[in-house]
Amino acid sequence: xTQFSDLKLDPKVLKAIAEAGYTxxxxxxxxxxxxxxxxxxxxxxxxxxxxxxxxxxxxxITRLGRGRARARMPRSLVLAPTRELAAxxxxxxxxxxxxxxxxxxxxxxxxxFGEQDKLIDRGVDVLIATPGRLLDHFERGKLLLTxxxxxxxxxxxxxxDMGFIPDIExxxxxTPFTRxxxxxxxxxxxxxxxxxNTFLSNPARIEIARQAxxxxxxTQELIELPATRxxxxxxxxxxxxxxxxxAEGDKxxxxxxxxxxxxxxxxxxxxxxxHKLDAAPIHGDLDQSLRTRTLERFxxxxxxxxxxxxxxxxxxxxxSVSHVFNFDLPSHPEDYVHRIxxxxxxxxxxxxxxxxxxxxxxxxxxIEQLLQRExxxxxxxxxxxxxxVAEPEAAKDAAPRRAHSVSKAKAAAPAPTPEPxxxxxxxxxxxxxxxxxxxxNLDTAKAPRGGRGQSRQRQDNRGNDNRGAVVGMGDHVxxxxxxxxxxx
DNA sequence: AAAAAAC
Numbered sequence: 001x002t003q004f005s006d007l008k009l010d011p012k013v014l015k016a017i018a019e020a021g022y023t024x025x026x027x028x029x030x031x032x033x034x035x036x037x038x039x040x041x042x043x044x045x046x047x048x049x050x051x052x053x054x055x056x057x058x059x060x061i062t063r064l065g066r067g068r069a070r071a072r073m074p075r076s077l078v079l080a081p082t083r084e085l086a087a088x089x090x091x092x093x094x095x096x097x098x099x100x101x102x103x104x105x106x107x108x109x110x111x112x113f114g115e116q117d118k119l120i121d122r123g124v125d126v127l128i129a130t131p132g133r134l135l136d137h138f139e140r141g142k143l144l145l146t147x148x149x150x151x152x153x154x155x156x157x158x159x160x161d162m163g164f165i166p167d168i169e170x171x172x173x174x175t176p177f178t179r180x181x182x183x184x185x186x187x188x189x190x191x192x193x194x195x196x197n198t199f200l201s202n203p204a205r206i207e208i209a210r211q212a213x214x215x216x217x218x219t220q221e222l223i224e225l226p227a228t229r230x231x232x233x234x235x236x237x238x239x240x241x242x243x244x245x246x247a248e249g250d251k252x253x254x255x256x257x258x259x260x261x262x263x264x265x266x267x268x269x270x271x272x273x274x275h276k277l278d279a280a281p282i283h284g285d286l287d288q289s290l291r292t293r294t295l296e297r298f299x300x301x302x303x304x305x306x307x308x309x310x311x312x313x314x315x316x317x318x319x320s321v322s323h324v325f326n327f328d329l330p331s332h333p334e335d336y337v338h339r340i341x342x343x344x345x346x347x348x349x350x351x352x353x354x355x356x357x358x359x360x361x362x363x364x365x366x367i368e369q370l371l372q373r374e375x376x377x378x379x380x381x382x383x384x385x386x387x388x389v390a391e392p393e394a395a396k397d398a399a400p401r402r403a404h405s406v407s408k409a410k411a412a413a414p415a416p417t418p419e420p421x422x423x424x425x426x427x428x429x430x431x432x433x434x435x436x437x438x439x440x441n442l443d444t445a446k447a448p449r450g451g452r453g454q455s456r457q458r459q460d461n462r463g464n465d466n467r468g469a470v471v472g473m474g475d476h477v478x479x480x481x482x483x484x485x486x487x488x
Numbered sequence: 489a490a491a492a493a494a495c
Binding site for chain 2: 083108109130131161162163284331
């Protein structure tokens, strides 16, 4: 089997790899690095957690080993869709370039220009950036991209989702066509295909087959919660979540809890904190320095619960998360896969628990359709609904305004707008019913629907010999995570 | 319908 020492990497890079404790490259590293070192373009079709980042940083550092940076003319450029991902690439670069004299700058939004300007003026070998901030620097005339020898586009499919493709095309156009290009995407949507045809030249196409021993590392569970009035769903979910967290006890070392909306992230983080749980929010409306600090605390094990929007769904490298919760089922089924992929990494076991209310049924259907299997149904915790816990009950009197707890959480937000025609009918009966149903014990284990699950297996195992391979610098990835998604 | 990313 290939070892890092068999690859023609710079000895200084090999030394740093060894010091980081790795000996064996992951499949994508073993396949991409030789082509990259020959100077070929690389098209990598792979998910996060496969060791993708090092598959470009290692040859990049090797290739830039000779030569020096000139002022305002970076020698290489790495583009990532989110600030956190860009920061992660920068860390990876630092790890493996530590015995070289190569320099880097991280250009992301949300932070001051001053320091970034200084680094660019001095000249950097590697520029790592999100597209918006990079173009901002360029337009201010601070930056020339004509010296770029190597360009990397990471997570291109996500760039597509986020509307960055025009920016990416423009940036490609600012770099010399003689550059070497590494391009990574989890899927090959037609638009992505078009870009690669335009900007890559005879690339080595590397597609990572899923690994044979898989998905046992993530235990998935769906908790179905009872129907309620619209504004009651979130509250019931919060209660259920707390009950589950409590029931997991010490097994829950740390967890990421995903919500679909930023406001929900804030409300949930506050609510959990109020209930004496160690929780903090992360989403795109929060100050960048806070985002960075929160993530650092979480990585360092100083924070147990990270409440997140989908800013954290993909790509974030948080090595050991014991649990992932979907407080809301994601509306894009691929996001389900990305979210739960934050646990069960590096061969460790992980648990992914999703909460569902009846209104989310359509999302569940889409997820099960994508996974080609049913999510195992778990038992809902017993909830003392009807007894006010720490949060005051929703208005019992006729006026169906909003729950006190919510209005409190929203105090900081701009003037609360009136609820657009709240659910009319069954309001009256609701309170009584929930009071009687003091205990919800929903054992809703359903017989699996017709055998659509098993029929389709292993068809995309491409016969690579990496089964059972020791996986260095990447993580163990369940097989269904590596399946290609169809873009609806 | 929402999230992310530029000021």
